[in-house]
Amino acid sequence: MEREVQRVRQAFLSGRSRPLRFRLQQLEALRRMVQEREKDILAAIGSDLCKSELNAYTQEVISVLGEIDFMLENLPEWVTAKPVKKNLLTMLDEAYLQPQPLGVVLIIGAWNYPFVLTIQPLIGAIAAGNAVIIKPSELSENTATILAKLLPQYLDQDLYIVINGGVEETTELLKQRFDHILYTGNTAVGKIVMEAAAKHLTPVTLELGGKSPCYIDKDCDLDIVCRRITWGKYMNCGQTCIAPDYILCEASLQNQIVQKIKETVKEFYGENVKESPDYERIINRRHFKRILSLLEGQKIAFGGETDEATRYIAPTVLTDVDPKTKVMQEEIFGPVLPIVPVKNVDEAINFINEREKPLALYVFSHNHKVPVEWELIMENILSILFLISVPVY
Amino acid sequence: MKDTPGSTNLLTKLDSAFVRKEPFGLVLIIAPWNYPVNLTLVPLVGALAAGNCVVLKPSEISRGTEKVLAEVLPQYLDQSCFAVVLGGPEETGQLLEHKFDYIFFTGEGARSGSVMTAAAKHLTPVTLELGGKNPCYVDDDCDPQIVANRVAWVPILQRRQTCVAPDYLLCSPEMQERLLPALQSTITRFYGDDPQSSPDLGRIINQKQFQRLRALLGCGRVAIGGQSDERDRYIAPTVLVDVQETEPVMQEEIFGPILPIVNVRGVDEAIEFINRREKPLALYAFSNSSQVVNQMLERTSSGGFVGNDGFIYMSLPSVPLGGVGHSGMGRYHGKFTFDTFSHHRACLLCPTGLEKLNNIRYPPYSDRGQQLARWALGSQSCTLL
Numbered sequence: 001m002e003r004e005v006q007r008v009r010q011a012f013l014s015g016r017s018r019p020l021r022f023r024l025q026q027l028e029a030l031r032r033m034v035q036e037r038e039k040d041i042l043a044a045i046g047s048d049l050c051k052s053e054l055n056a057y058t059q060e061v062i063s064v065l066g067e068i069d070f071m072l073e074n075l076p077e078w079v080t081a082k083p084v085k086k087n088l089l090t091m092l093d094e095a096y097l098q099p100q101p102l103g104v105v106l107i108i109g110a111w112n113y114p115f116v117l118t119i120q121p122l123i124g125a126i127a128a129g130n131a132v133i134i135k136p137s138e139l140s141e142n143t144a145t146i147l148a149k150l151l152p153q154y155l156d157q158d159l160y161i162v163i164n165g166g167v168e169e170t171t172e173l174l175k176q177r178f179d180h181i182l183y184t185g186n187t188a189v190g191k192i193v194m195e196a197a198a199k200h201l202t203p204v205t206l207e208l209g210g211k212s213p214c215y216i217d218k219d220c221d222l223d224i225v226c227r228r229i230t231w232g233k234y235m236n237c238g239q240t241c242i243a244p245d246y247i248l249c250e251a252s253l254q255n256q257i258v259q260k261i262k263e264t265v266k267e268f269y270g271e272n273v274k275e276s277p278d279y280e281r282i283i284n285r286r287h288f289k290r291i292l293s294l295l296e297g298q299k300i301a302f303g304g305e306t307d308e309a310t311r312y313i314a315p316t317v318l319t320d321v322d323p324k325t326k327v328m329q330e331e332i333f334g335p336v337l338p339i340v341p342v343k344n345v346d347e348a349i350n351f352i353n354e355r356e357k358p359l360a361l362y363v364f365s366h367n368h369k370v371p372v373e374w375e376l377i378m379e380n381i382l383s384i385l386f387l388i389s390v391p392v393y
Numbered sequence: 394m395k396d397t398p399g400s401t402n403l404l405t406k407l408d409s410a411f412v413r414k415e416p417f418g419l420v421l422i423i424a425p426w427n428y429p430v431n432l433t434l435v436p437l438v439g440a441l442a443a444g445n446c447v448v449l450k451p452s453e454i455s456r457g458t459e460k461v462l463a464e465v466l467p468q469y470l471d472q473s474c475f476a477v478v479l480g481g482p483e484e485t486g487q488l489l490e491h492k493f494d495y496i497f498f499t500g501e502g503a504r505s506g507s508v509m510t511a512a513a514k515h516l517t518p519v520t521l522e523l524g525g526k527n528p529c530y531v532d533d534d535c536d537p538q539i540v541a542n543r544v545a546w547v548p549i550l551q552r553r554q555t556c557v558a559p560d561y562l563l564c565s566p567e568m569q570e571r572l573l574p575a576l577q578s579t580i581t582r583f584y585g586d587d588p589q590s591s592p593d594l595g596r597i598i599n600q601k602q603f604q605r606l607r608a609l610l611g612c613g614r615v616a617i618g619g620q621s622d623e624r625d626r627y628i629a630p631t632v633l634v635d636v637q638e639t640e641p642v643m644q645e646e647i648f649g650p651i652l653p654i655v656n657v658r659g660v661d662e663a664i665e666f667i668n669r670r671e672k673p674l675a676l677y678a679f680s681n682s683s684q685v686v687n688q689m690l691e692r693t694s695s696g697g698f699v700g701n702d703g704f705i706y707m708s709l710p711s712v713p714l715g716g717v718g719h720s721g722m723g724r725y726h727g728k729f730t731f732d733t734f735s736h737h738r739a740c741l742l743c744p745t746g747l748e749k750l751n752n753i754r755y756p757p758y759s760d761r762g763q764q765l766a767r768w769a770l771g772s773q774s775c776t777l778l
Contacts (some may be wrong), residue, residue: 086713194513278756
């Protein structure tokens with residue numbers, strides 16, 4: 001492991017990855033890889049998550065191509081030095097900020113969107129002139145294998161390498177020294193990554209998760225709200241870091257919400273969800289069992305059907321959920337949607353603030369008096385992504 | 394503080410996309426002793442400007458400042474949003490067991506590892522303003538007197554207990570011969586024949602640091618200065634020559650008025666020397682040739698870089714101060730401080746009407762829908778995740 005990292009470091013020290021032309025060439029090669037080998041890539045993602053080619057394309061490949069194009073268009077400008085304002089003492093000087101590569105970057109990918117969550121950071125790392133070690137998630141085996149096969153065929157083989165393996169290999173890798181580590185995954189492992197990075201004073205980017213709340217105000221168009229939530233929640237079988245994890249709303253709304261989600265699920269996935277080509281499966285048996293255990297003792301208002309052989313869990317909604325139960329203690333990362341009744345928006349805000357800051361936060365309301373309250377919410381609730389539905393003006 | 398609008402693509406054209414800067418929450422600022430007022434208050438200003446509450450831990454080594462800050466700050470700041478905590482390493486360790494939303498640490502590299510490890514337990518983001526050995530390359534093609542003035546100036550002012558001060562010089566033996574008299578002449582001009590009696594020279598902060606520095610005087614050969622006075626914690630502005638890379642003076646950040654000169658033959662050897670070592674906080678290069686200065690800039694990495702001067706960029710709020718590698722992570726000064734202490738929250742406000750337009754993103758999916766989606770997401774980057 002140490003030898004591999006050293007090899008990549010030597011390649012970086014040669015200076016090859018720094019010139020703009022080289023970076024653009026590598027990005028163009030990556031683009032060619034995605035286009036020429038699209039079928040192989042889609043097949044790999046498809047086998048990992050039981051995802052149709054169409055969905056694998058729109059959920060992953062399209063973002064990667066978009067990101068590469070965006071980088072190719074803007075990189076020539078981004079690499080240039082940016083002059084800054086000077087004062088009297090420095091009037092005769094040239095003062096500017098010059099972006100420079102950090103060195104050897106480690107990217108640890110995730111399994112839920114195994115292609116884009118590994119390649120999108122790679123694109124940025126290459127664009128910034130670094131050498132990169134890519135460690136795809138071992139849970140999405142087929143994608144990990146295809147990446148190890150394809151990347152060396154298109155990219156510089158000494159500057160960008162793929163290292164595959166499980167917990168043991170990743171632990172060994174984290175003992176090595178990097179100049180930046182980007183990790184996508186769960187909070188518990190995030191802490192391990194940061195602790196390992198601390199030994200070398202390596203800066204980290206941690207894309208984690210959490211329980212993303214979704215507040216539904218009594219004054220909203222429930223039809224539209226439920227369509228949007230159904231879409232966000234059950235995409236990729238709920239295995240999305242920014243999926244609405246649970247709903248907060250007044251108790252009286254629960255039945256309507258359940259009904260409308262039920263109707264939307266039928267519209268999206270048909271009478272027999274199991275047969276829909278647009279509905280994925282849980283990544284592996286361990287997560288399947290984990291999600292199943294969250295249903296224990298809960299009031300299943302809709303869904304709840306499972307099939308262990310195919311790792312299928314039906315789109316499920318739970319009502320009158322007790323915040324102290326297991327389903328409200330961990331990130332669900334599955335197609336189970338608990339509804340926790342609250343009295344009003346203030347109680348919702350308190351509920352959210354008592355918990356860890358989420359990655360995403362969703363609010364649905366039609367009430368234009370409410371923007372004032374939403375200002376309060378926005379001041380009180382701190383999270384990465386905040387989506388709010390307001391009336392069209 | 395204003396929201397920064399973000400560009401939208403066709404799928405989000407009717408939405409309002411923006412980045413809102415919000416406070417993190419509770420910030421811990423751990424400050425050092427070398428510029429005890431500035432390095433405590435400048436981060437504090439940024440943290441408060443970004444809307445955070447702050448716990449301040451000034452350095453116990455700069456005792457006078459510590460006392461004044463603890464007495465004066467609560468008289469001016471809201472006491473429910475702000476607190477000063479006093480103590481040494483043990484108390485700091487206890488403080489670090491608590492959860493903060495951001496930790497800003499200025500100090501030595503050796504302590505920073507434990508700060509980041511403690512932060513990792515709560516996944517607390519950190520800024521670490523550290524230090525290191527800042528090289529100063531002096532090319533053969535430059536005026537030694539100008540170099541001497543610019544290098545000896547501010548660093549000596551604070552007894553070179555400055556994280557961005559040039560720590561050591563790299564130059565050829567021939568340039569060294571020309572530099573030494575120039576340095577001597579500068580020191581005499583700034584501080585007189587008896588620098589110990591000059592009112593413009595500070596003292597070493599405490600006995601421990603004094604002893605450490607005095608031991609370094611045994612490295613290489615003293616070419617200028619070398620005197621010390623224990624009662625006064627005074628060490629004369631000193632230049633050492635014939636210094637080996639393996640000697641203690643080249644192994645640790647000096648943080649004192651001792652300037653070692655290491656000989657190299659030309660800019661290539663200097664670059665190799667620098668790149669063999671940890672990335673410094675500041676890197677200085679003196680040369681009349683802009684080619685040489687550019688080579689130094691392009692082939693090395695450091696927090697900051699200065700061509701043909703010894704310090705001045707610290708006075709520019711538009712240029713951030715921050716390290717890379719072992720010299721630190723994160724940066725601040727001016728707007729960079731505000732940005733450091735702000736969480737940049739991505740926001741999207743969508744209309745509830747015109748739901749029909751969203752139909753292409755809902756299942757069941759068809760080839761036609763996919764084509765539309767491909768076109769709509771288009772050339773502007775969009776991540777569905």
